Amino acid sequence: MKISCDKAAEICTKSQYSEASWWQILKLKLHISYCKTCANFSAKNTKFSSLCEAAKLSSLDESDKESMKEALKKEL
Amino acid sequence: MKNMPKHELHPETWVDQYADYLFNYAVVRVSDAEIAKDLVQETFFAGLKSAKNYKGDAAERTWLIAILKRKVIDHYRKINSKKGKAEVRMSYVNSDDENEGDWLEERVADPFSKGGDQTLENEELGLAIQDCLAKLPKKQSLVFTMKTIQGISTEDICNELGINPSNLWVMIHRARTALMGCMNQNWF
Numbered sequence: 318m319k320i321s322c323d324k325a326a327e328i329c330t331k332s333q334y335s336e337a338s339w340w341q342i343l344k345l346k347l348h349i350s351y352c353k354t355c356a357n358f359s360a361k362n363t364k365f366s367s368l369c370e371a372a373k374l375s376s377l378d379e380s381d382k383e384s385m386k387e388a389l390k391k392e393l
Numbered sequence: 394m395k396n397m398p399k400h401e402l403h404p405e406t407w408v409d410q411y412a413d414y415l416f417n418y419a420v421v422r423v424s425d426a427e428i429a430k431d432l433v434q435e436t437f438f439a440g441l442k443s444a445k446n447y448k449g450d451a452a453e454r455t456w457l458i459a460i461l462k463r464k465v466i467d468h469y470r471k472i473n474s475k476k477g478k479a480e481v482r483m484s485y486v487n488s489d490d491e492n493e494g495d496w497l498e499e500r501v502a503d504p505f506s507k508g509g510d511q512t513l514e515n516e517e518l519g520l521a522i523q524d525c526l527a528k529l530p531k532k533q534s535l536v537f538t539m540k541t542i543q544g545i546s547t548e549d550i551c552n553e554l555g556i557n558p559s560n561l562w563v564m565i566h567r568a569r570t571a572l573m574g575c576m577n578q579n580w581f
């Protein structure tokens with residue numbers, strides 16, 4: 318049941334994208350119960366996820382960026 | 394003796410460095426991804442054209458944002474002048490809200506009206522994240538963007554970039570840790 322801090326961080330990051338299994342989350346919760354560093358990291362990581370959500374981030378596709386680069390190159 | 398310019402322009406890095414930042418700025422204002430994309434492209438062209446007027450007293454990005462601002466204003470001028478040609482008053486929306494007008498202009502999201510604080514804060518937050526994202530190694534920011542912003546599945550990202558899932562999670566983890574470190578503590 319015991320996991321390392323590295324493993325805990327990995328599960329924590331996966332769980333931000335709902336890609337950790339319930340079994341992994343259980344192990345993470347147990348780890349957090351005695352490891353303050355990981356508990357802090359986990360809280361911050363979760364907060365960061367909600368910030369990303371609130372920011373309603375948008376980005377251009379890589380293909381759009383490539384065509385922008387091409388167009389710029391022609392002008393240079 | 395002339396002062397040396399403090400900043401220089403590097404147009405070859407513009408797309409990688411600023412495209413997403415400018416795009417976020419534009420998309421909030423025009424609420425249309427296609428138009429925002431065009432405005433960003435036009436901004437880069439206009440930047441190249443007026444590069445000789447760049448005095449180097451503002452950072453490159455600030456300078457580009459100033460150009461983009463003009464582009465956004467021009468965009469609204471253009472659609473407003475089109476509207477003026479056929480001033481037909483009609484109800485575009487069904488609403489019980491007496492305070493909202495019938496005119497589209499009155500319905501356009503105004504970041505400075507009620508609820509504006511929230512909108513502005515979210516925009517500022519978005520730009521802060523983009524700012525930090527631009528500082529990451531290219532591949533990390535790409536993987537983070539695909540996963541977090543574009544919501545592409547792990548499997549598809551791995552296929553597209555030719556990496557395996559554990560590579561992907563390591564990169565996402567590093568990107569997130571770096572972003573959290575880069576962002577001002579006030580956000581947390």
